[in-house]
Amino acid sequence: xxxxxxxxxxxxxxxxxxxxxxxxxxxxxENMFWYRQDPGLGLRLIxxxxxxxxxxxxxxxxxxxxxxxxxxRFSLILxxxxxxxxxxxxxxxxxxxxxxxxxxxxxxxxTRLTVT
Amino acid sequence: xxxxEQSPQFLSIQxxxxxxxxxxxxxxxxxxxxxxxxxxxxxxxxxxxxxxxEVKKLKRLTFQxxxxxxxxxxHITAAQPGDTxxxxxxxxxSNDYKLSFGAGTTVTVRA
Numbered sequence: 001x002x003x004x005x006x007x008x009x010x011x012x013x014x015x016x017x018x019x020x021x022x023x024x025x026x027x028x029x030e031n032m033f034w035y036r037q038d039p040g041l042g043l044r045l046i047x048x049x050x051x052x053x054x055x056x057x058x059x060x061x062x063x064x065x066x067x068x069x070x071x072x073r074f075s076l077i078l079x080x081x082x083x084x085x086x087x088x089x090x091x092x093x094x095x096x097x098x099x100x101x102x103x104x105x106x107x108x109x110x111t112r113l114t115v116t
Numbered sequence: 117x118x119x120x121e122q123s124p125q126f127l128s129i130q131x132x133x134x135x136x137x138x139x140x141x142x143x144x145x146x147x148x149x150x151x152x153x154x155x156x157x158x159x160x161x162x163x164x165x166x167x168x169x170e171v172k173k174l175k176r177l178t179f180q181x182x183x184x185x186x187x188x189x190x191h192i193t194a195a196q197p198g199d200t201x202x203x204x205x206x207x208x209x210s211n212d213y214k215l216s217f218g219a220g221t222t223v224t225v226r227a
Contacts, residue, residue: 004158035217040125042204042219043159058214090158104149105206105215107158 003027006091006108013115019078021111023091030096032074033058033105034066037088049074050096081115088112119143120207122218130226132194137221139205140187146208148181148188149215153202162190195225 007022025032031050035043035058045058047066055066063085067075074093078085089111094103123138139148147166151159163172165181165188172179176199178191192199202222206215 040219042122043206043217045214048214092158104161104164105151105159107160109156109158 004091004093004106004108006089006111008111009109011111011113013078013081013113015082015115017078017081017115019081019113019115021076021078021089021091021113023074023076023108024072025074025091025093025106026072027093027106028071029093029106030071031094031103032068033092033094034064034074034076035090035092036060037090037110043090046076078113081113083115086113086115120205120216120218122203122205122221124221125219126222126224128224128226129195131196135192135195135223137190137203137223138187139189139207139218141207142186143207143209144185146185148185148208149206150179150188150190151204151206153204153220154200159202159204192223195223197225197227199223200225 004025013019033048034046037043044060046064047058049055049068052071065077091108092105094105120141129135147164149164150162152162153159163179168183168185170181176193180189202220204220205218208215
């Protein structure tokens with residue numbers, strides 16, 4: 001089974017802090033994604049990556065950056081945390097293939113971030 | 117971004133009853149996926165539908181993809197408390213790495 005591991009289940013940070021959320025997957029998947037999940041809004045894509053050192057903006061990239069130095073690891077960075085970034089953050093991975101749009105996402109268990 | 121609307125937002129039923137969750141869009145999708153998310157966990161894929169009009173069954177769960185590939189439904193027969201969770205639909209355009217998610221339907225099955 002694919003395992004996607006997020007380093008922290010809960011984080012509490014102060015406004016203005018730089019925050020790192022780490023995600024590791026063990027199935028050699030090419031694609032990795034960062035979503036945030038808020039009640040009533042569903043999952044919104046922040047950034048994704050389809051290869052090492054490659055990244056593309058999702059729907060809500062403002063205030064975030066990402067890093068993918070190794071295939072198995074995808075980091076989300078909040079340059080200067082703000083209270084409106086309090087949310088559940090979900091990392092996911094999937095295979096890249098000719099029918100990549102059918103590839104299921106494998107999610108981690110999420111990091112609940114609170115910014116005070 | 118292609119928008120997906122799910123209805124209802126919340127559903128609370130008694131064990132043994134049937135329920136249907138809907139996922140609608142004005143956009144055409146090349147495929148549509150359904151996920152279930154339990155508290156404290158990430159979403160887990162239930163099914164992917166690809167062909168317009170397709171019906172897939174997973175034990176007591178029946179998934180249907182609309183003929184025009186703009187909508188989908190999930191029907192649960194004789195719901196059990198273990199079916200409790202957040203059900204999410206997600207659609208993909210062709211040649212697109214990105215999925216668009218609906219806001220989800222929270223299903224509670226009371227024993």
